[in-house]
Amino acid sequence: DTAVSQTPKYLVTQMGNDKSIKCEQNLGHDTMYWYKQDSKKFLKIMFSYNNKELIINETVPNRFSPKSPDKAHLNLHINSLELGDSAVYFCASSQDRTGETQYFGPGTRLLVL
């Protein structure tokens, strides 16, 4: 049973396209996150949601729009994709806003051509 799942695992697309990445967790957690890992393996927070409410929005271009239809899902929509958006995007979840441990999904490898 996968705890935090993401789809798709790989995404190759052209510059200018719009794409979405989906994330689901079956851990009953209240808080979910999106992180970006760049080509140098550096991981940085993008967004965090708690019970469908946005609580963290780091300095991310507004082409990136997270959506949380319920607390088990946090999707990431990216408009007008750029070459620099190529990265691995990780979804994570924790029990609540004070949850000690964040559990990560398998990652989505996005390549923009």
Add this chain to the structure above:
Amino acid sequence: AQKITQTQPGMFVQEKEAVTLDCTYDTSDPSYGLFWYKQPSSGEMIFLIYQGSYDQQNATEGRYSLNFQKARKSANLVISASQLGDSAMYFCAMREGWTNFGNEKLTFGTGTRLTIIP
């Protein structure tokens, strides 16, 4: 200033030896948590171990232990009896302001690539 510093970009260790991966952190918050994650070549992020700033004892999880030296602001990961499957990237991370909502994010170091030699 870097919040999390991992000074070893790469390490090579003989199988069965113990290995210490260094991590130092910078925070003025009295309440924080420190984490280690493993990222094998397959790409997933695997949680290994956690240490809270108020924990009196060093955390241990199987072959993993965290050498927490609060005064020195270091949180080194020790892997005992290394195995070939330990070859991976290892990331140290910190969450500050444990009781402050809005600080739920993890700040990561740049990682250490560990290679276990047979």
